[in-house]
Structures are given as structure tokens and as C-alpha cells.
Amino acid sequence: MDTQAPVATFWPHTKLLLGPLWTIVVSGPHIQVIDPISGKIVHSTARLVGAARDALLKSGPIRCLAVDGSFSHLATVGDDKQLKTWQIVGLRLMSVRPLPKKPTEIAFTRNGLTLLISDKFGDVFSYPLYPKAKPAGNTVPSAGSSKRGALTSHENPSDGVLVLGHVSLLTSFLLTRDEKYIVTADRDEHIRVSWYPKGYVVERYCLGHEKFVSEIHIPHFAPEVLISGGGDPVLKMWDWMSGEVVADVPIADVVEPYIKVKAPKGRRGWDDGDNEEGGAGENQPARRRRRGRKAQGKGKDVEEGSTEGTPVVEDGEAEGSAASGEAAQEAPEDDAEMAVPEEDVDKTVLVIYKIRSCDQGRHGKFVLFSAVGATALFYFSYPESGEGPPPKIHAIDFGHPVLDFMMGVYQTTWVLLDVPPAQAGVATSRANKSSPAVLLSWASGSQPVVVAEDDVPTLTTLRTSARLRATPDELKTLDLYSALSSMPKNVDPEHDPLRRDLLAEATPEPGAEDKGQKKELSQREQARLKKKRALAAKLAEDKKGEGDEGEGDERERKRVRSDSEAVGSDVGVASSVTLSHATASQLPTASRRPRGSSTPCRIVQCKQQVSDDGD
Numbered sequence: 229m230d231t232q233a234p235v236a237t238f239w240p241h242t243k244l245l246l247g248p249l250w251t252i253v254v255s256g257p258h259i260q261v262i263d264p265i266s267g268k269i270v271h272s273t274a275r276l277v278g279a280a281r282d283a284l285l286k287s288g289p290i291r292c293l294a295v296d297g298s299f300s301h302l303a304t305v306g307d308d309k310q311l312k313t314w315q316i317v318g319l320r321l322m323s324v325r326p327l328p329k330k331p332t333e334i335a336f337t338r339n340g341l342t343l344l345i346s347d348k349f350g351d352v353f354s355y356p357l358y359p360k361a362k363p364a365g366n367t368v369p370s371a372g373s374s375k376r377g378a379l380t381s382h383e384n385p386s387d388g389v390l391v392l393g394h395v396s397l398l399t400s401f402l403l404t405r406d407e408k409y410i411v412t413a414d415r416d417e418h419i420r421v422s423w424y425p426k427g428y429v430v431e432r433y434c435l436g437h438e439k440f441v442s443e444i445h446i447p448h449f450a451p452e453v454l455i456s457g458g459g460d461p462v463l464k465m466w467d468w469m470s471g472e473v474v475a476d477v478p479i480a481d482v483v484e485p486y487i488k489v490k491a492p493k494g495r496r497g498w499d500d501g502d503n504e505e506g507g508a509g510e511n512q513p514a515r516r517r518r519r520g521r522k523a524q525g526k527g528k529d530v531e532e533g534s535t536e537g538t539p540v541v542e543d544g545e546a547e548g549s550a551a552s553g554e555a556a557q558e559a560p561e562d563d564a565e566m567a568v569p570e571e572d573v574d575k576t577v578l579v580i581y582k583i584r585s586c587d588q589g590r591h592g593k594f595v596l597f598s599a600v601g602a603t604a605l606f607y608f609s610y611p612e613s614g615e616g617p618p619p620k621i622h623a624i625d626f627g628h629p630v631l632d633f634m635m636g637v638y639q640t641t642w643v644l645l646d647v648p649p650a651q652a653g654v655a656t657s658r659a660n661k662s663s664p665a666v667l668l669s670w671a672s673g674s675q676p677v678v679v680a681e682d683d684v685p686t687l688t689t690l691r692t693s694a695r696l697r698a699t700p701d702e703l704k705t706l707d708l709y710s711a712l713s714s715m716p717k718n719v720d721p722e723h724d725p726l727r728r729d730l731l732a733e734a735t736p737e738p739g740a741e742d743k744g745q746k747k748e749l750s751q752r753e754q755a756r757l758k759k760k761r762a763l764a765a766k767l768a769e770d771k772k773g774e775g776d777e778g779e780g781d782e783r784e785r786k787r788v789r790s791d792s793e794a795v796g797s798d799v800g801v802a803s804s805v806t807l808s809h810a811t812a813s814q815l816p817t818a819s820r821r822p823r824g825s826s827t828p829c830r831i832v833q834c835k836q837q838v839s840d841d842g843d
Contacts (some may be wrong), residue, residue, distance in 0.1 A: 237649040237703060238695040241664050243290070244634045247299035250316060252685050255308060256289045256706065261319055267685025270317035287312075289706050292776070294330045296340035301357060303343055305331050307705070311345070311386065313357060323359050323388035332398055338407055344391065346398040352412065352427065353388035360387055392427030394418070399442045399458070413441035415715065419470055421454055432471045436464060440715050446587035447610070449593060455502060455582075457580035457597060459715060465611070475611050479597075479806055480578060482606065482621040485682055489601025489629055491712035525679065577601075579713045585610065586635050591674045596641065599628045600711045605630055605643055609674070610648050624676065626666060631708065639670040640679075646708060654745035665690035708832050 237254035250270075251262040261271040273284055288307030295302050301322070302314040311325045329347035343355045381672055384390070396416035403410055403424060409431060410424040413801050419434035440461030446468075454468035461480030464473055552684055579600040593610035603621040609621050626759060628645040636642050643666045667687050668676040679687070 235649045237698055237700060238629060238664075239698040240646050240701075240706070241644045241690060242631050242706075242708070243293055244632055244644055244665075245299075245302075246636050246642065252295065252302065252316070253690060253694055254290050254293060254304075254699060255694070256702065257284055257287060258696055259290070259302070259304070259319060261316060262686055262689055264686050266691040266813070269689065269693060271316075271791075273319065292334045292345075293332040294336055294343070297338065298340060301336075301340065302334060302633040303336070304323065305334065305335050305345075310357065311343070312559065313343075323357070325359055328353075328384055328388075332774060333400055333578055335401070335403065336553070337403065344403070344410075345388075346401050346412065348397050350394035350396055350398050350414065352391040352393070353384055354391050354425065355386060355388050363799070369524070374545075390423060390427075391754065392420075392422050394659070395417070396421070397731075399440065400444050402444060404444060405448075406444065411444060411446075411454060413456065413458075415440040415717065417441060418459075419444065419454070419466070421471075431470060434464075434466045434468055434471050434473075435626055436473050442711065442715055443580045443583050443597075445583040447586045447593075449585070450610070453590060454587070455583050455595060457583060459578055460748055461578065463580070463583070463597065464596075475613075477595075477608060477611075477618050477621070479606065479621055482623055483599050483602060484576050484578060486577050486602040486604040486625060488603050489575040489709045489712065491709075491716075492574050505575070513644050513773070521549075549653050562595055576734075577716060579580070579711045579715050581630075581711070583635065584633070584635055586639075586641075586670070588639055588670045591670060594674075596633065596635075598633055601629055601709050603629055605633055605641075605668075605674075624668070624678075628662075629709075636667075641668040641670070642666075643677060645670065663691050664695065665817070669831070 234639060239258065241253050241255050243252075243254035245252040247263075249264075251264045253260050253262065258273045260269050260274070262268070263270050273281075276284055285312060286308065290304045290306050293302065293304040295316075300316060302316055304312050304314065305327065306312075306370060307330075309327045309330055311323075311327050311331075314323045315322055327345065327347065329349040329351070331345045331347050333346045341357050343357060344352060345355065346352045392412065393409065394412065394414045396414040396418065399413050401410060401412040407424060409417065409537040410422050410427060412422065413419050417437040417439060418434070419437070420430060421434070422434040423429040434456070436455065437456065437458060437460055441456050444454060444456045452467060453474060454466040455463060456466065456673065457463040457479075461478060463477040463479055465477065466476040467474055489532075490608050535674075551632045556803065577600075581600045582597045583595065583597045584638065585593065585595050590644055594607050595610050598605055604625040604661065606621055608619040608621050626643065626645055628647050631645060631646050632644045634642045642842060645664055647662045647664050665687055667679040667684060669679050747758040
């Protein structure tokens with residue numbers, strides 16, 4: 229009887245940093261330092277034992293990291309919101325400091341002595357590389373160290389200094405080359421240019437995005453230009469000092485066919501990380517929520533065991549990768565029999581992950597970018613001016629989702645992929661398509677080519693000895709594609725502020741039906757449209773009825789008030805309406821036209837008629 233070889237699962241390489249002396253690769257919670265000349269792993273956290281190893285694994289996968297310009301120090305943050313600074317030589321842990329919120333990006337200043345960290349609360353804090361020493365007898369908790377303090381103020385438990393704040397979640401930031409300005413982007417389509425370090429002084433806004441902004445970049449060969457992207461179908465190029473758009477580069481038609489990881493419709497996977505313990509990560513199993521729901525066509529509750537907001541991989545190209553983990557193997561058979569409503573089908577979401585640029589000399593200048601869940605790396609020629617047709621977008625398809633890429637020396641580009649687990653004993657060189665790292669070369673011209681040789685030491689190490697074993701449960705904690713669920717404000721079109729009202733969308737323009745442009749709606753949207761129209765008609769009817777009734781009541785109130793004032797002013801005036809001409813002529817003069825009466829004209833007309841008759 230043939231037995232299938234066991235499947236070996238590994239941590240995918242999620243981050244890569246290339247330096248003059250060292251190459252740093254991050255795989256899950258582990259950091260490895262590689263000698264680029266020999267390809268030897270000189271330092272690795274996988275070699276830790278005892279309490280140090282337990283503390284490392286408890287922190288969870290590394291979400292953000294940064295290295296200083298001299299490649300001497302490294303800063304990392306995992307799911308536990310602990311800022312860790314490392315000395316790269318020896319990979320020695322220097323300090324551990326708690327952060328008030330989960331970070332979204334980390335950067336060193338030019339001198340390497342200050343760390344800037346943006347978080348999901350919308351703030352940017354600065355921290356010294358070497359934390360200040362606190363008195364040994366100081367047991368009083370600092371302001372902001374509690375959960376309530378972190379939520380209600382900008383104070384920081386690690387003596388961080390507030391640089392600036394947004395009213396929305398910060399997604400990306402960068403310092404200009406001269407470090408006079410800090411450019412920040414948020415999930416509310418805003419790009420702000422502020423002074424640094426006086427972040428409260430806003431120099432300019434770059435407004436024009438219609439969806440979230442997830443990545444910004446300033447090319448080193450064009451420091452006056454800012455390139456931004458996110459959920460919009462275009463990349464925008466700005467003159468960031470004036471806030472004007474220089475050019476729009478359409479990308480959606482080229483990028484979306486390569487997005488193989490889909491975001492579940494109607495599910496949100498965002499976690500601000502402010503649980504009581506502060507250690508659970510985004511969408512970790514400990515934070516799963518089981519909800520009972522009625523199965524279609526069944527009379528019993530079915531527990532939904534999958535993690536909310538966990539995207540799924542389309543087709544079979546990345547089957548078994550860290551994106552899906554082992555969830556497919558654990559799915560109950562009953563779920564396969566259940567019909568999935570059309571409106572709940574997973575959908576394609578565009579989220580720009582990274583933008584970089586390179587100058588290849590005589591071959592030209594290029595802009596490279598990647599999208600979350602896309603299997604290709606994209607690039608286009610840098611437009612020297614905003615005039616003329618938009619540049620053509622090129623795609624290099626690797627067959628597996630691109631996790632990260634980095635510009636290297638000698639006209640190279642390094643790409644990290646989320647490959648499926650390989651069977652034990654299968655050599656990686658037998659299938660370069662399943663390699664976790666790929667090297668591109670621009671030396672041959674304006675079109676990069678994949679370096680197929682294995683004579684690059686660092687590349688060989690990334691494909692072999694740098695791969696670290698991981699269990700299926702550990703892979704589930706990665707949640708590499710959570711941005712597909714968390715970046716859109718709300719994937720439900722009824723509550724999406726970026727989409728026009730459903731009634732407006734469903735109402736065809738004049739002559740649209742004749743041209744065959746009638747909009748097709750799903751069953752759920754048709755039901756909502758019917759309810760909205762019925763509600764609008766009901767409100768209009770009620771408003772009209774209230775308006776008619778209100779006018780009648782107002783007239784009645786005026787008539788009653790007028791009569792009551794007339795009666796209260798004088799009894800003779802109230803009775804003058806029914807007096808005869810003779811009796812009216814005998815009334816005192818003061819009673820004929822009382823001050824403030826609402827019926828003096830009737831008294832005067834009576835008196836005038838009596839006088840005429842008497843003459």
C-alpha cells in the first residue's frame with residue numbers, strides 16, 4: 229500500500245532587509261542574519277533556548293521592523309505590542325518597551341538614534357533608541373499605561389513623544405530626505421505633509437484619493453514627487469509641496485486578474501490589539517469568535533469555526549500556503565453541501581502593499597509595486613512629465629502571492645513568495661517555481677529577468693537552510709492577508725461611505741435603458757432597494773400629510789387666538805358684531821375702537837353705516 233510522504237510546513241519569509249554587510253530575513257517570529265558573501269547564517273533567533281525562546285514565540289509573528297542606516301540596530305514589533313531593539317552583531321536584545329497601540333509602520337531617523345512609530349490609533353510617536361533609565365523605587369504606573377489611559381489620551385507608557393495625530397487609522401508614513409517634513413497617510417483617503425518634529429504644523433494636504441491610502445513613496449531621483457496608492461484603481465503622483473496631482477497611473481485592469489487571495493464579503497478582520505492581556509494577535513485562534521447560525525435548509529445551529537476576516541486563496545495555485553494554512557483540511561463535510569449565497573461570495577479587493585523606484589541608468593527609471601494577495605510584481609516606466617498617455621503597466625507572474633520585495637545592488641530585485649508546503653525529501657532546486665525567494669536582474673535591459681542560477685549564496689540560503697519549520701497551528705497566526713478585510717472601511721455597500729447611495733446607483737440615467745446600460749443588482753441589493761423605496765414613499769406621504777394637517781391646525785389656532793383676544797379686550801367689542809345699527813350708534817367712543825383689538829374695522833364700518841343712514 230502506497231503511503232503519501234509527510235508534508236513539511238515552513239514559516240514563509242515575510243521581510244527582507246539588504247545591507248552592505250548583512251542580509252536580514254524575517255520568518256514568522258524569527259530573525260536570521262545572513263552573510264551575503266558566503267551565504268552562511270551567522271545569527272538566528274531559532275537557536276534560542278529556554279525562557280528566551282518561549283518569550284520570543286509568545287510575541288507572535290513580527291509585524292513591523294526597521295533597521296538604521298548603518299545596519300547596526302534593528303527594531304521589531306510582534307502581536308504583543310512590545311517594541312524590541314536588537315543589536316545586529318550577535319543579535320542581542322537590547323530593550324523591550326510596551327506600545328500603547330498596535331503599530332502600522334516603524335522607521336529610524338537618519339542619525340539612527342530615534343525611532344518613529346505610527347499606530348492604529350492614528351498617532352505617530354518618537355522613541356529614543358536607548359530608553360531612559362527609570363528610578364528603581366518607582367512603582368507608580370505611568371500615565372497612559374492602563375487601557376483606559378491609552379484610549380483617552382495621547383500619553384505613552386514608554387515615554388514616547390507625540391509627533392502628530394490623525395482622526396483615522398494611520399497606514400503609512402515617511403520622512404523626507406532632509407527630515408524637515410513627515411508625510412502621513414490614513415484610511416480616510418488623506419495624505420498630510422507636516423513639519424518634523426513639530427508635527428502639529430501642517431504644511432499641505434494631498435487630497436484626491438477616493439478610497440484608503442495604504443502606501444506612499446518618494447523616489448530618490450525625484451524628491452519633489454510623492455507616489456501613493458491604496459484601494460483606488462490608480463496610483464497618484466503628487467507634487468507634495470503644492471498638493472497638486474502630477475499624474476494618474478491606471479493599474480486596476482492589469483493588477484486585479486493576478487489577485488488570487490480573495491477577501492470574504494461582509495466580514496471584517498481588523499483588530500486594534502487592545503485586549504486585556506495585550507498578547508493576542510490579529511485573528512489568532514485565541515481571539516476567534518464562534519457564532520451560531522442557522523444552516524440553510526436545516527433546523528439546527530452550525531458553529532462557524534473559521535477565523536473572521538481570513539481571506540481565502542483562489543484556484544489551486546497557492547493551495548496549502550500560509551494564506552490558507554490547514555483550514556481547508558479541517559473544514560467539515562457539511563459545509564461543502566451548504567449553498568453559498570451569491571452576495572456572500574468572496575470578492576477581489578485591491579490593496580497596494582509596497583511601492584519602490586529604481587534608476588537603471590541608460591535603461592530608464594522605473595516604479596515597482598505589489599498588491600496584497602497578488603501573484604505578480606508590477607512595474608512601469610517613470611513618467612518624466614504628467615503630459616501624454618499613461619505609462620504601460622507590466623507584470624511578472626510568479627504563480628504564488630508576493631509577500632515582499634526589495635531593491636538590491638547590481639541592478640537586482642529580490643522577491644519573497646508565499647509558496648505551498650513541499651513534501652519531505654523534495655529538493656527545492658527541482659522546482660524553482662516553488663522557491664520562497666526569487667532574484668530578478670535588470671542588467672539585460674528595461675525588462676527584468678529571473679535569475680535561474682543557484683550560484684548566488686544568499687538566494688541559495690533563503691531557499692534551503694533559512695527555511696524554518698512551523699506547525700499548521702503556528703501558520704494560522706500569520707494572517708498575512710488581513711489588509712484585504714481591514715483596509716476597506718466596510719465591505720457592505722449599504723454602509724460604505726465611499727460608494728454612492730444604492731438608490732442613486734439603481735436609478736438609471738436618462739436614455740441609459742435604451743443604450744443597454746441598466747445596472748444589475750444582486751438579490752440582496754434588490755431587496756434593500758425595494759425597502760428603501762417603500763420607506764421613502766412612506767416618509768414622503770407622512771410628511772405631506774403632516775404638512776396639510778399642520779397648515780389647517782395653524783389657521784385654526786390663529787382664528788381662535790384672534791377671537792379670544794377680541795373677547796378679552798372689551799365685552800362691548802365682542803358683542804358689536806351682532807348689534808343693530810341703532811344700538812351701535814349709541815356706543816361710547818372708547819368702545820368703538822379699542823387699542824389692540826383685532827376687530828376695529830368692523831366697529832368703524834358699523835358706525836359709518838349708521839351715520840350714513842342718519843344723514
